[in-house]
Amino acid sequence: MQQIRSEVIERGGLYELAAGEDVLDSPRYNHDIAPTKVQERTWNKWHITALWVGMAICVPTYTLGGVLTAYFGLTVGEALLAILLANIVVLIPLTLNAFAGTKYGIPFPVLLRSSFGMVGSNVPCLIRAVVACGWFGIQTMFGGLAIHLLLGSLFDGWKALGGTGEVIGFMIFWALNLWVVLRGAESIKWLETLSAPLLVLVGAGLLVWALPHVSLTELMAQPPKRPEGASVTGYFFAGLTAMVGFWATLSLNIPDFSRYAKSQKDQIVGQIIGLPLTMFLFAALGVVMTAASASLVGETVADPVNLIGHIQSPIWVALAMALIIIATLSTNTAANIVSPTNDFQNLAPKRIGRTKAVMLTGLVGLALMAHELLKKLGLLVSDVSLETVYSNWLLGYSSLLGPIAGIMVVDYFLIRKQQLDLPGLYRDGVYPAWNLAGFIAFGMPVALTLMSLGSDMFSWFYDYGWFTGSLLGGLLYYGVCSLRRSLAVRVAKASV
Helix, strand or coil, X not given: CCCCCCEEEEXXXXXXXXXXHHHHCCCCCCCCCCCCCHHHCCECHHHHHHHHHHHHCCHXXXXXXXXXXXXXXXXXXXXXXXXHHHHHHHHHHHHHHHHHXXXXXXXXXXXXXXXXXXXXXXXXXXXXXXXXXXXHHHHHHHHHHHHHHHHHHHCHHHHCCCHHHHHHHHHHHHHHXXXXXXXXXXXXXXXXXXXXXXXXXXXXXXXXXXXXXXXXXXXXXXXXXXXXXCCHHHHHHHHHHHHHHHCHHHHHHCHHHHCCEXXXXXXXXXXXXXCHHHHHHHHHHHHHHHHHHHHHHCCCCCCHHHHHHXXXXXXXXXXXXXXXXXXXXXXXXXXXXXXXXXXXXXXXXXXXXXHHHHHHHHHHHHHHCHHHHHHHCCCCXXXXXXXXXXXXXXXXXXXXXXXHHHHHHHHHHHHXXXXXXXXHHHCCCCCCCCCHXXXXXXXXXXXXXXXXXXXXXXXXXXXXXXXXXXXXXXXXXXXXHHHHHHHHHHHHHHHC
C-alpha cells in the first residue's frame, strides 16, 4: 500500500526521500529529477576526477590561450596564469554548490526552488539552459568536423563534399550525443572514466610531437597585443573573468553530478584533482601546438581538429580524429546536455520527461547553430565567426550567471544553514512559488551590468562581471532575507 506522507531517511550523513502520495502526485515531481537514493550514489573521487578530465580536454580549452592573447591582449605567460587562477577561483562555488546535491541527492533546478521559488526557479534554469544549448551546438560543430575529417581520411570521395560533409558530420555527432545521455547517468560515468586516461595520453603524445618544433623561450617572450605601456591589470582581470566564465555554468549545475557522489569528501577531492591542472595543462598544450603548427604543417593553425587534418598520413588522421571525437563527446554530454535536460523538465515535470527534455536540448542547440550550418552549405554569407561568438559568450554570460552562484551559496549555507525540507522541494506549500528576495538579488546586478556597457566610468563592472555579480548578488540576497526575517519578527511581536 502506498504511503500517504513522504519521509526523509538519513544514512551516514546523506539523505534520501521515501516519496509518498503527497510528492508522487505533485506537479513538481517526476522520477528523473527526484532525489537519488543513497545506493545510487556510486561516484567516488576518481569518477569525479575523470568527469572533469573528460570535460576539460576539449577544443575550446585548447584555444583558450589563443583567445586570451588575441582578444584580451595578454602575453602567453599571463594567459596561462589567468587560466590557472580562474580555475582555482571557480573551484569555490563549484564545491560549495555541490554540497546540497551530495547531501540530498537533488539536481540543480530543484535546489533553485529554495532560493527562487517553486515556479520562479524556471527563470535562472532557462538562462542556464540556453547557454548550455549554445555550447552544445559549438562543441557539436567541432565533433562534426572531426567526423568529416575522419571519413575524408578513409574515403577519398568524402573530401569532395566540403561543407556539406561537415554538416552531415554535425548531424551524426549530434545524434550520438543525444543517444549517450538518453542511456542515463551511468552511461556518462563510464564514458568519462574510460576516456580520461586516453585523453591524457593523447595530450602527452601531441606535446612530444610539437616540442622539437617550437622554442619555449621565444614563445614566452612574445610581446602582448595591447597598447604599448598599458597597465596589465585591467587586461588580466578581464581575461580572468572570462576564464571563470568558462565554467560559470557548471558552478551552478554541479548538483546535477554531485547528487551521484558517495560523499562530500569524494566530490571535493575529485574536483580539486580534476579541474585546475587539467585546464591549465591542456590550454598550455594548445599554446605550444599553435606556435609549433607553422613548422609542423606550414601555417599557423589555432585548433587541433584542423591541425591534425593537415597531416598527410590517412592512418594517423583517422586515429587522431577518432580520439578527438571521444574527447568532444565526453565533454559535450556531461557539460552541455545534462543540465538543460534537467532544466527543461523543471518547467513541467509531469509533461516533460528525460527523453523529451533531451530532444528539446538537441533541437535548441541545432537552432542556435543554424547560422553556421547554413554558411557551410553555402546558403548564407556572413563574416561572423564561431570563435568570436564563443569568446564573447564567455564574458557576457559570466556576468549574468555570477549573481545566481552567489545567491545559491548564501541561501544554502547562511540562510538555510544546510537544512532543506526535502519533500517540500517537490510539493507546493512549503517554499513560495516566487521568492522575491532571489529576483531582487539577481535583477539588480544584471541591471547594473547592462547599464555599465554604455558607461566608461563603470565599464569595470561589466569587465569583472562574474566577480561583481556573484558578490553583489550574494550580499543583496542575504540583506533582503535578513530584512524580511526582521520584519516578520516585529509583526509577530506586535500581534501578541
